[in-house]
Amino acid sequence: MASLPRLHYRNVLPVVVDNGSEDGTVEELRARHREIPVIENQVNLGYAGGNNVGIRWALARGVEYVCLVNNDTEVTAELVSALVHVARSDARIGAVGARNLLMEDPSRLWGAYGVLTYGPFVVRTAGQGARDGARWLEQREVDWVIGNGCLWSRRALNDVGLLDESFFAYHDDVDWCLRARRRGFRIVYAGAAAILHRGGASSDLTQRHSFPQPYFLGRNGVIFVRKHARAQECLRFAVLCGAAMAARWMRALLLRCWPAGRGPRARGRYLWAWEAAFGRGLLDALRGRPVPFGRLGLPNSSCSAPDIGRG
Numbered sequence: 001m002a003s004l005p006r007l008h009y010r011n012v013l014p015v016v017v018d019n020g021s022e023d024g025t026v027e028e029l030r031a032r033h034r035e036i037p038v039i040e041n042q043v044n045l046g047y048a049g050g051n052n053v054g055i056r057w058a059l060a061r062g063v064e065y066v067c068l069v070n071n072d073t074e075v076t077a078e079l080v081s082a083l084v085h086v087a088r089s090d091a092r093i094g095a096v097g098a099r100n101l102l103m104e105d106p107s108r109l110w111g112a113y114g115v116l117t118y119g120p121f122v123v124r125t126a127g128q129g130a131r132d133g134a135r136w137l138e139q140r141e142v143d144w145v146i147g148n149g150c151l152w153s154r155r156a157l158n159d160v161g162l163l164d165e166s167f168f169a170y171h172d173d174v175d176w177c178l179r180a181r182r183r184g185f186r187i188v189y190a191g192a193a194a195i196l197h198r199g200g201a202s203s204d205l206t207q208r209h210s211f212p213q214p215y216f217l218g219r220n221g222v223i224f225v226r227k228h229a230r231a232q233e234c235l236r237f238a239v240l241c242g243a244a245m246a247a248r249w250m251r252a253l254l255l256r257c258w259p260a261g262r263g264p265r266a267r268g269r270y271l272w273a274w275e276a277a278f279g280r281g282l283l284d285a286l287r288g289r290p291v292p293f294g295r296l297g298l299p300n301s302s303c304s305a306p307d308i309g310r311g
Contacts, residue, residue, distance in 0.1 A: 001033055002074075003196075009080035013063060017054040020044040020300050044301040046168035047147070055162055059154060066157065070148040072198040074103065082193035083151035086139060094156030094185030095177060097145020098193035099127075099136055110197040112136050113189035114144040114174060118233040120244035122221045123174055137191040145187055147173030149195030156185050168291065168303040170213070171220040178228055212296040214274045218281025219291070223306045226285075241282075249275055 004014055014036050018026050020043045029038050039053055051068055058066050065087060067080055083096045100110040112127035125146070127136055150173070160180045163172045177187045225237045252275055255268025284291070285306075293301040 001029070001036070004075060006077045007075060007080055008077050009084060012067075012080060013058065013061065015039060015054055015057055017041065017050050017057075019046070019050040022300070044298060045165065046172075046301065046303050048163035048167050048169065048172040049165040049303060051147075052162045052165060055152075055157065059157065064154050065151050066154070067149070067151045068147055069195070070197070072103075073148055074196040075149070076194045076196065079149060079193050079195055080151070082190055083149075086188055086190040086193075087151055087153060090186065091155070092184065092186050093188050094153055094160065094180040094183075095145055095187050096151045096193070097142070097187070097189045098149035098195045099132075099189075099191050100146050100148060100197040101132060101194055103196040103198040106196060107132055109136060110199070111146055112191070113140075113142040114146065114177075116143040116174065116178065118225065118229060118237045119240045121217060121241075122171065122224055122237065139188065139190050139192070141186055142189045143181075143187065144174045144177035145189055148197055149193065156180055156183075159183055160185070166304045166306040167220050167223065168216060168301075169211070169220075170216045171224045175224060175227070212277060212298070214277040215281040215296060218278040219285040220281075222282055222285035227306070245275065245279070 001016070004012075016029055016033075016036060016038045018029070018038060018040050020041050026038055026040050029036075039057060041050060041053060044050075045053065054068075055066050065084060067083065069075060079098060083098060086096045087093050097113055099112055102108045102110045109127040109130050109132055111125035112130075113125075115124050115126055116122070117124055123144070126142075130136070160176065160183050162176075164175050165172075167175060181187055221237070221241065225234055229237065248271065252268050252271035255264045256272060258265040258268060283289075290305065291301075291303060293299060
């Protein structure tokens, strides 16, 4: 919020969507930023559902573009200007993504853009952890753009629809970009646009209130593959995901056997917990089980059931 005034592009209409927080966040936001409307969701609808609330609000007010910004980020002065410049260059562009820089070390990337692989995690993020430089300043068409600091056109949103809320979080942006490309829209990475993105602290399993990232990566990988993949892509995912899981389990087991009091043993416990959560997500998706929000530490949360036929 505090970084928004630095934007060079002034024709913006900011709105904050609060996803069912219970820690006084809404009251503090309204006290500090009275000029910015806050939409208060009664439950946590996840990344997809929460953003859809904000997107509907923006479209109802006639905006030409919608820019999504996460709560763990800071905008740069040129972010929106650079995104709009690219978006307006071709009416077929449905979404434009920005270069996400690590907030803790802006000389390195949080990530640039996404590649759909149907590998162990379905996708990979190009540039993750790489040193920033000229190679990441390019403009290119990509499979998907990171759902933070990205600009979506009204035309594309009206044609493609909103985010699939059954994902709750993770792969929902990939799903939208793939649907858009199948509708004839271009997905473009604009390296000239940058946003600062904090490292994955909210997904650190050592933290008491961390977000259960591995569970949703496992669950949503299966949902995405079932929704979009062809037979050979399903087979590729099954083989590579299974092989990678076996290798990671073995590594975690070996590290857990390290002598007590050593750093590798603690790392092994962390990896074991990560793999257990990832595996539970996989199994729940394969068996068609609903998300166990209470067990995941997300009691005040909700998402729709997957509809595999919508792809």
